[in-house]
Amino acid sequence: MALGWKRLVKTNNFGYHFVHQFRAVSQISYTRPSKNASFSKLSSEDISYLKRVVTPRGVVEEKEALEPFNTDWIGKYKGNSSIVLKPSSTDQVSKILQYCYEKKLPIVPQGGNTGLVGGSVPVFDEIILNLGNMNRIRDFDNKSGIVTCEAGVVLESLSNFVSEQGYTFPLDLGAKGSCQIGGNLATNAGGTRFLRYGSLHGSTLGLEVVLSNGKVLNMLSSLRKDNTGYHLPHLFIGSEGTLGIITAASICCPKKCRSVHTALLGVDSFDKVTELLVRCKDEVGEILSAFEFMDRNAVELATKLLSHVRDPFSESFPFYVLIETSGSNEHHDMEKLEKFLEYCYSGDLISDAVLAQDQSQMNQLWTLRESMPEAVNRSGKHIFKYDLSIPLEHFYTLVTEMRSRLVEYPCHVVSWGHIGDCNLHLNISSSESNESLSKLIEPYVYEWTCSHGGSISAEHGVGRVKSKYLPMSKDMEAIEWMKQLKQLFDPVGILNPYKIFSQREE
Template identity: 55%
Template sequence: MITNRLVKNSLLVGHKVLRSRSSLGLGALITPRSCFNNTNNINNINKSMLLTNTPSTSSSSSSLLGYCTATAKTTSSSLGDKMLSITRDSKYASLTEKDVEEFRRMLGDTAVINGKEDLDGYNTDFMNQFKGSSQLVLRPKSTEQVSSILRYCNERRLAVVPQGGNTGLVGGSVPMYDEIILSLSSMNNILAFDEVSGVITCEAGCVLQTLEEYLHPKGYTIPLDLGSKGSCHIGGNAATNAGGIRLLRYGSLHGNVMGAEVVLANGTVIDLMNTLRKDNTGYDMKQLFIGSEGTLGVITKLAILTPAKPTSVNVALLSCSSFEQVKQLLVEAKKMLGDILSAFEFMDRPCIDLVLAHHEHSHEPFDNKSPFYVLIETSGSNETHDMEKINNFLEDIMNRELVIDGSLASDSKNVSQFWTLREGITESLGKAGAVYKYDLSLPIDNFYAIVEQMRDRLKGTSANVCGFGHVGDCNLHLNIWTPGQKYSRDMLKNIEPFVYEYTSKYRGSISAEHGIGAKKVSQLHFSKTHESIELMRNLKNAMDPNGILNPYKVIPSSPSST
């Protein structure tokens, strides 16, 4: 057994583990920080950084990777070996000056934005893939105002795009053409918090990090952590059923959202703001809106169950010689860490090389390079108990030679360094060239094979392939990048539809956490059966018969599209 005791905040570790592996890196198995709040230290990828570092796409290449300029009646985007043609639906009315004046009367001048320069940020998506041509942004301050807007738009057949922090990756929160943008950014009030149940009630425009900062001194935390937490809105998180690194510990928003208030396309306000965990009175209607990406209704308020904030957090970085070892580590981590396991992230070696090349504050984690790396986080409330569990886990995996090297973070600086290697990947990819991104969920036995097969497919090309993600919940981020090059239709043909066919073959999901948006509409059939898509379409037609809410998104326009 490992013998350990705390002496002046240092953990003395028995020689058995140290001798089993000569290089443990970064001070070896020394004491982790206790009560460390990593909100401000974990690398936060914000909107402006990603827009700056992502290769821009000019209008002359607007047909690539779903990039859309809505200046013509038909928009073409290259998705795989087919051209996806999106035509503006003639059933929608065009905005008039009379409409603008009516909105000014409803909301006041400051809540109506129609200056061209002011509209650019709202019209362009987070990844610079899509650019609409909306002439109007509305910023209501209450549910009643949202209801008035939608009632008017429904009567006039004016299409509307609900927009939160606009940090999505599939073009779901920007117009394809001239749809009115309904921004929830002014609805950002925290309405109540029950310190007994842990339920927070807030408006949809609250920024995720703001909620975290509000809850922190009260001893609670939001059950969701995203790289874009400084910009994204909780309403948008719910509308897209955002995932992130905490899903392994706390589950998805389908389980953590207790109640919601939603405005339907015709302006009807649906009050589903239950704050109790048990309610077995018929259909759980709020679930329809979580993950619907604003196509069925506009979320205006939420009641969210928040867990107690961990007071003892440990982060370990491990290296492995094979993905089979990564799988074995996951099994052992679930068995031995159980209730305190909060993150299990993996990165292959190309990911580490990318971060080292493009991130100023990154460092080689160990003396020897390895094919795979695993970042494990535990979160609990008893430091002694947690240390005993993680020490037993580390001793076990060392003795069984499931890892090559390993290190336990000793302080907040080490924690930040470890998380930079994981969360710095997306930023580094943005600096590396044209990037083809895929957000997949796959059975663990077929999880990494797609990365290896993609490398084989792209041999002889300039493309590089890497894989990383939330292996604890089977979510793979597959990325292909071509250094110093622009997006290429020929390269895309080498990738698609293979990546979707592989995913479908093993009954995976073509969008594990990013959603469908506009970008993946024509690929929906790889994850949903024809009957499922028809049921989705029937729900949409019943709840939004005029189709004004977020058109051209999520659901294929007709059966022939599937």
């Protein structure tokens, strides 16, 4: 190649797998809401009935086996449920809910339990209803790319399945090896392909949902267009299991692209990162499928703490941008990407760049990006995770502000994110518990974000963590209507209680 900067990087081929790790760390103090006194206590009679519904295969009761279901991924939130039900059909889910509705027994719906806002674990002793056994692909239409599957299908399996049929699943995220499509839908997951394929509200054609009273709402559809009445599925997408339990979905997948390229760019200022984004959308245009951002601190943390993660550059840069293109013509795509990189290089927008030459190198670049959450998890006992939408002009200012603000504390302030969608993942980790540190961080991060026109949750949801900050991002009138919808769909309040809406605290 004539372009001197196009470096060949030799790597081993390794696939990244999201490791479900429960760390033996002390809990950061958090307030717990008051327990809802109207709920019943699970009796032995209830347990017998529920066990009959799901058969022995669908029950977890042993203390140790319950632990991973009761604990969230970062080990921050822990519930105390004594039973996990794993139904294997919509009918079983329906029977469980009908019973719990009548008996006033609260339920936490759970997918892969990879959420980061404490939404998928109990607060007290709610029954855990894990959808993992409902993992069948019900239908796939090879002409339209529409897949209908159950809620418990693991995202990576679903993605591989549609890929084998010549299609691309429109959602991809680091937790793909564990998270389930039902949980993705319930939390309106975003991820790295959002930039190209948009939100699940755009790609989901229909849902099957079991309501709190056990009735099955069949809204499955295999039609791209259907304007008959209100578009109910959207109510459940992103409602975090508080309005109904998603048991199946039909999703429209775009055609798989024949040609995929991945590049990593080293950049010396944040202004250049934003200029790169604008220019990349212009030059690479319709084939741009990811534009991901990492700062130096994040990259250094990952390469230091995780042996399988490598930085392909020999020197380090203040910022890194991972670009992916996906198109139908290898030659055209490469020409566009090279032209763009050439422009960047000649305009001094980038300090260095590597272009993956094979699948192994692509994996290496994506592994670097996707290992960030795990790296942070290992970097300290106390972790503060923020998933913010921030307008581009203010995107990185918060990170530098937090570094100044916390300069006296021994902690890591690292960031990465889907900058193409203005989605920043700010992470702060510390080895020592320190109340004054906590107070410097929260609610400042949320206040700063809202005062700069952002959102306190771009893609992770509200769960338990952010419920008290919800009014910062939503109009009070809108919150009132959300509560009315909750009351309408779940009048007894058994579905994922204590989540989204703030509660009176103990």
